[in-house]
Amino acid sequence: MTDEMTEEGGTVKRFLYVNRRAPYGSIYALESLEVVLIGAAFEQDVSMVFIDDGVYELKKGQDTKAIDMKNFSPTYRALEMYDVEKLYADKESMDARGLTEDDLVVPVEVLSTEELANLMEEQDVVLSF
């Protein structure tokens, strides 16, 4: 495999972050977002995909007051500033939950299961949360 190089001569690999959990109820979604933000400093080729309840992480209009948790959904809008711009959502998961792209806080490309499989196949590193 011939990896690309960063400006400093480091290796660039394709990183895919797979987000499968609801934003609240467990800490996986929040802590995986922290990995993406820290990882952005490494100038890697980053993609994120939202599958299963993970699509809820991007849902507009989250109100977490009653559960005394921080609503971290605005952070997804900051991803663009970190050059994390390749965001994908699983069509089947969206459909099952009655969600469309208009319900989400950031623009995503909606992929079929087959397209998702191809996306995963193209990666060097897949981090699943």
Add this chain to the structure above:
Amino acid sequence: MKFGIQVNEGPYQHQASDTAYQFTKAALEKGHEVFRVFFYHDGVNNGTRLTTPPQDDRNIVNRWSELAEKYDLDLVVCVAAAQRRGIVDDDEAKRQGKDATNIAPRFRISGLGQLIEAGIQSDRLVVFGD
């Protein structure tokens, strides 16, 4: 082959930590290289030396420490996840004004960049979790 290992679950509650250990040990015994084991989420609880399992059970924490001693393995606990869950070494105790430490031998606390680096440097990053 050069492996990176990520452990996302705590000891005893979940088998992920056992499986990660067995995988790491088997890989090392087969002559493979393990670049780093990175503990994240509740996985950071694998790094407390205060664990006291019943005597007839496996000691998951000691097992990691011993494997690290034998193979000079790099066991890294994520600092942000560790702060939330109270895993403390000398530096962290000083920095956060804590009255105790609990980090187990051969573990060290560091940042998430160590996980990304493991992904870059390893031929395969293997994630153990739910």
